[in-house]
Amino acid sequence: MDRRLAKRTETLTPSSTLAITAKAKQMKKEGIDVIGLGAGEPDYNTPDHIIEAAYASMKEGKTKYTPAGGLPELKDAIIRKMSGDHGLTYKPSEVLVGIGAKHVLYTLFQVILDPGDEVIIPIPYWVSYPEQVKLAGGVPVHVDGSVESGFKITAEQLKEAVSDKTKAFILNSPSNPSGMIYTEDELRDILEVCREADIWIISDEIYEKLIYGDAEHVSIATLSDDAKERTIVINGVSKSHSMTGWRIGYACGDGAVIKAMTDLASHSTSNPVTTSQYAAIEAYNGPWDAVETMRKDFGKRLDAVYPLLSDIPGFRVLKPQGAFYLLPDVSEAVRKTGFEDTDAFARALLEEAKVAVIPGSGFGAPGTIRLSYATELSQFKEAVRRIREFVEARWQD
Structure with a gap:
């Protein structure tokens, strides 16, 4: 053996x-x-009203399997949230709920990458980005955002990193680990490079609710119809509602990509934890x-x-x-x-x-x-x- x-x-x-x-x-x-x-x-x-909603769901017998891509009620809550916060309109078929944003990202890389496909990742990056890309057979291509540049990369740097093997670009704003945020003008310049190269934008927005001073979070998907079509937005309730252990994240974007992710999830996870989904519904529909x-x-x-x-x-x-x-x-x-x-x-x-x-x-x-x-x-x-x-x-x- x-x-x-x-x-x-x-x-x-x-x-x-x-x-x-x-x-x-x-x-x-x-x-x-x-x-x-x-x-x-x-x-x-985690806020009390969310814990109480989760407990109530269990007492009501809501402890069985759900659809692989998430409860319809939770998808509806996410759709309302994306519309209210960003003016972005998604259909239920364009939303996947998964076991935390980390696993949603893992699933995304599995369905969009073939061996040798390159993914551009700015430095500093969240530790799991390059590892997940490699697990999908992809090749991480790093672009340095130094302390001198505010830990952000420029559109010019991005353009230099693009090759005929580039499949996607990862954007994390606000950033883990730097906490820095890309401005709307910077995002427009980056979007233009991605449009010319015809590559996916993976926009990890898990920290969007934790912003200070005069800073403003802009989702790159809001900048144009093309931006929305090529952007997969990744988010979840872990950071905003202090629900890290509940493991609920989601992706919003292209219907074909979301379907492939859902199909993969049906064979890997069955469904996100049922109780956690009801907790997330309350997180988005309840008081903030x-x-x-x-x-x-x-x-x-x-x-x-x-x-x-x-x-x-x-x-x-x-x-x-x-x-x-x-x-x-x-x-x-x-x-x-x-x-x-x-x-x-x-x-x-x-x-x-x-x-x-x-x-x-x-x-x-x-x-x-x-x-x-x-x-x-x-x-x-x-x-x-x-x-x-x-x-x-x-x-x-």
Whole structure:
């Protein structure tokens, strides 16, 4: 018997986000005073009215299989949301509900990519984008959005990366890990490149409700009829309603793509979790007060911790416009404290300062670390104090 694993598994890079978070949780279990700034989820509980709706659905016997692509009632709620928020009109056949936005993305890549197809992914990127592309037989093509460019790429960079093998471009705005947002003008320029190249746009908008200051989220699908036709919008309730564990995400877009995704889901997942779907219906149809409360609190935390983090020697920090992450360039701090790279720097922070951060290597940005301010403010301030002491104690001129 050939007991070797499939070759596709050999290309996978373990999630640095989950690895650091798991180690920090283990240290906490051992009684160590660790402050975790690594997890990508709100520290708020799911709003009560959503929990109550989910419980009621179970008591009413709504615990059976649903259509593979999601409950009609949930699709209707998503359609109303997309129309109300963006003026975008979709039919139920153009909506797929899946087991979290992550698995929706996985399913999408499986149905649009053939071996050798290229997908352009801006740096820094969410850790799972390139891995999912590779699992579908595709080839990730990275384009660097540096701290100097605000962690965004230009239309000119995108155009240079396009080849005759390019199938899609991934847009994540607001971004994980940088929190930066593309302006409407920037999106129009990017759209023109995608139109000329005739490629798909995959627009991951999972953080659209978490925006601060004067920033504005614009869905690229709203910019023209062509934009809507070539864009697959990915979203979900995980971040907006603090429902990460409920695992409900969705895709809106081209009917043929959505049908293929639905057909694949029918053979892989059967259906999204029934109870979670009823919870998501309530999330979209019920009151949004808790969402706004959380957003305002995150904005206050950002305003409070941004100057403290910026004041750490060797840290270059751009103030994010959305999501709940800070992505400081710590290249100088790593060099001045004698570490080989940010991975070693992050490991030492956890082991010595008892602060868990995510090294930027997992996001394609090895000179950075990611910190989540979806953390109680006093805890975040204490974490920054520990990081500063750690850096200053090791600093070598």
